[in-house]
Amino acid sequence: MVASCAPEAVRPTPTPSPRAAPLLLGAALVACLSSCEREQRRFSEVPPTATSYGAVVMSDLQPGTRTTEVDVTTTYENNAYAISEGQRLFNQWNCSGCHAHGGGGMGPPLMDDEWIYGSEPENIVATILEGRPNGMPSFRGRVSTPQVWQLAAYVRSMSGLTPKDARPGRTDHMQYKQQEQSKKPEDAKRAQEAPPASVTP
Amino acid sequence: MAASVAACSGPQRVLDPAGPQAEHIARLATFLFVTAGIVCAIVFAALALSVQNGRRRADRGEAPDETPDGERRRGRAIGLAAAATTVVLFVYLVAAVRTGRALAWTAEGGPTERAGPPGAPPGLPPERGPFPGGAPLTVEVTGRQWWWEMKYDDPTPSRMLTTANELHIPVGRPVRIVTQSYDVIHSFWVPKLHGKQDMIPGYKNVLWLRADRPGVYRGQCAEYCGHQHAHMAFDVIAESPAEFARWYESQLAPSAPPTDSSAQHGQTVFMSNACIMCHAIGGTPAASRVGPDLTHLASRRTLAAGTLPNTRGHLAGWIVDPQGIKPGARMPSNQLTPDDLNALLDYLRSLK
Numbered sequence: 001m002v003a004s005c006a007p008e009a010v011r012p013t014p015t016p017s018p019r020a021a022p023l024l025l026g027a028a029l030v031a032c033l034s035s036c037e038r039e040q041r042r043f044s045e046v047p048p049t050a051t052s053y054g055a056v057v058m059s060d061l062q063p064g065t066r067t068t069e070v071d072v073t074t075t076y077e078n079n080a081y082a083i084s085e086g087q088r089l090f091n092q093w094n095c096s097g098c099h100a101h102g103g104g105g106m107g108p109p110l111m112d113d114e115w116i117y118g119s120e121p122e123n124i125v126a127t128i129l130e131g132r133p134n135g136m137p138s139f140r141g142r143v144s145t146p147q148v149w150q151l152a153a154y155v156r157s158m159s160g161l162t163p164k165d166a167r168p169g170r171t172d173h174m175q176y177k178q179q180e181q182s183k184k185p186e187d188a189k190r191a192q193e194a195p196p197a198s199v200t201p
Numbered sequence: 202m203a204a205s206v207a208a209c210s211g212p213q214r215v216l217d218p219a220g221p222q223a224e225h226i227a228r229l230a231t232f233l234f235v236t237a238g239i240v241c242a243i244v245f246a247a248l249a250l251s252v253q254n255g256r257r258r259a260d261r262g263e264a265p266d267e268t269p270d271g272e273r274r275r276g277r278a279i280g281l282a283a284a285a286t287t288v289v290l291f292v293y294l295v296a297a298v299r300t301g302r303a304l305a306w307t308a309e310g311g312p313t314e315r316a317g318p319p320g321a322p323p324g325l326p327p328e329r330g331p332f333p334g335g336a337p338l339t340v341e342v343t344g345r346q347w348w349w350e351m352k353y354d355d356p357t358p359s360r361m362l363t364t365a366n367e368l369h370i371p372v373g374r375p376v377r378i379v380t381q382s383y384d385v386i387h388s389f390w391v392p393k394l395h396g397k398q399d400m401i402p403g404y405k406n407v408l409w410l411r412a413d414r415p416g417v418y419r420g421q422c423a424e425y426c427g428h429q430h431a432h433m434a435f436d437v438i439a440e441s442p443a444e445f446a447r448w449y450e451s452q453l454a455p456s457a458p459p460t461d462s463s464a465q466h467g468q469t470v471f472m473s474n475a476c477i478m479c480h481a482i483g484g485t486p487a488a489s490r491v492g493p494d495l496t497h498l499a500s501r502r503t504l505a506a507g508t509l510p511n512t513r514g515h516l517a518g519w520i521v522d523p524q525g526i527k528p529g530a531r532m533p534s535n536q537l538t539p540d541d542l543n544a545l546l547d548y549l550r551s552l553k
Binding site: 041043044088092093141142143144146147 | 522
């Protein structure tokens with residue numbers, strides 16, 4: 001035994017108190033559960049999000065009985081795989097050709113907080129599917145419904161509107177990030193309007 | 202044992218090499234197996250002998266032999282075994298070095314291509330020359346999740362060929378495979394021709410192959426690369442130089458315009474649905490490089506990187522629900538009306 005060879009040099013390692021064990025276990029369990037939704041990988045989307053674009057409405061005002069709304073937040077916004085797929089499709093389908101990884105060019109920037117047609121997921125989905133004046137093509141029929149929701153989730157993540165933990169990892173391109181070393185909300189708001197100077201194009 | 206039996210049959214037979222490097226590997230494998238088997242038999246025999254000896258002594262009521270004589274005998278036996286092990290390991294080392302040298306071809310092919318004045322780089326054996334067999338054919342193989350993109354190199358840019366999931370090579374001619382990756386690390390492995398070569402994103406690895414007889418050799422991805430790593434296979438089809446030239450010319454040609462009305466409607470379906478976002482067909486406006494090139498889809502043996510045989514039924518199932526066959530694959534499900542699907546199949550099956 002080591003202790004018998006050099007009793008002064010060896011100190012026993014500190015162990016957590018017996019009361020802390022269930023607390024730690026509980027904390028670990030909570031952490032696991034909260035990441036369940038984020039880490040789900042749904043390869044085949046189930047209805048209603050997968051069926052038709054007609055399931056989504058732009059306005060909260062409806063005559064008569066309010067029809068069921070589609071929940072996109074849980075399915076796409078909080079889901080890391082969905083946002084990551086949106087990033088892949090954004091790059092592979094050359095959205096950067098006009099929007100340049102969010103910085104804009106021929107098309108408007110997507111990293112800022114100025115939304116010509118609205119920033120809600122439904123608005124972005126409408127933009128992609130219908131096209132817009134002055135150059136946004138219409139992708140109706142060319143992208144599947146889950147994919148257009150994934151793209152919308154990624155576009156929203158580019159300006160920080162999705163939860164931080166679901167956003168894709170750092171790339172070599174422009175990325176949304178908070179102004180460094182600032183904890184004040186107004187600084188964060190200012191950072192949203194103008195990307196930090198440290199972001200390289 | 203099961204693994205060695207599995208290696209004994211099929212288009213991926215490691216013990217039936219079709220190229221020079223695979224022959225070296227197979228020879229080394231057989232040598233190691235046989236010698237290790239002999240050593241194993243000797244060790245088990247010695248163990249059985251000593252157990253029997255001990256049991257006989259125990260039956261006679263004798264304690265284990267702890268006399269100096271006995272100790273010396275045991276010491277000698279251990280020394281002998283240690284010496285034998287060292288000799289065997291040294292033999293293995295020599296075999297490994299020889300095999301390693303036989304498999305190590307640089308990107309240029311060999312030192313004699315670089316050899317010039319007597320101040321040539323030291324340490325390179327002078328007797329190795331360029332990879333024997335003639336002028337090499339260069340193919341750039343890009344591993345993508347979860348399929349293979351093959352780009353044949355040619356001095357004339359218009360004669361460069363891009364195809365997917367199938368590699369045709371002429372028999373007896375060296376093929377220089379330049380491997381790279383589009384996304385994560387894959388590994389290029391054709392067991393009947395060579396060992397594994399990793400495909401690392403941002404880095405080009407070179408592998409020299411030569412098929413010494415015609416045949417279909419199956420290869421697969423040998424580095425875990427995601428959900429469908431297990432369904433990422435490809436075929437290497439070695440054929441005579443004349444047949445290879447015929448195949449190459451037919452692949453270079455753009456797709457023929459569809460003749461019958463069903464195939465024409467199928468082409469319209471292709472161009473007005475999600476297909477054009479990812480697939481290219483030579484001779485049409487579809488030119489996206491996101492997914493495999495489909496210009497000569499009907500000429501391939503398999504679909505979806507070796508996952509399905511290339512038949513009309515399998516193609517239909519793949520188009521309508523790829524996620525059911527290869528969950529996680531980058532191709533989305535496509536909801537087509539039955540008439541549109543049939544027309545599309547007619548068109549795709551005409552792309553020979």
